[in-house]
Amino acid sequence: MLSNPGKTVSIYTIPAIVSQIMSSAFTQANIVSGFKNAGIYPLNSDIFGDDDFLCSAVTDREENSTPQLPELSSISPITTSLNNAITISSPVFTVSIPAQAFPSTSRESLIP
Numbered sequence: 452m453l454s455n456p457g458k459t460v461s462i463y464t465i466p467a468i469v470s471q472i473m474s475s476a477f478t479q480a481n482i483v484s485g486f487k488n489a490g491i492y493p494l495n496s497d498i499f500g501d502d503d504f505l506c507s508a509v510t511d512r513e514e515n516s517t518p519q520l521p522e523l524s525s526i527s528p529i530t531t532s533l534n535n536a537i538t539i540s541s542p543v544f545t546v547s548i549p550a551q552a553f554p555s556t557s558r559e560s561l562i563p
Contacts, residue, residue, distance in 0.1 A: 536548065536549055
């Protein structure tokens, strides 16, 4: 590159350029120092300080905290109203479902 400024680099000249760099970059010393700086090998469990984990404080939860669910006694049983609708009520929601939303296709209902 320095000896030929302004010359276009093609796909065929890249291996010649990379081969010179790879022999000096991929040495055992460079690879080991990369793992050592990251604390992977030899293992350094103190590589990260408390300040590095401050971002996760937003989502920290107590281990023994459980979601507050309504008591089973507060949920009313399934009831049927006069218009044959089934109603299920709880402190969170109430659902009303028609008793027969779809016409029956069983043989019993087809035979007079």
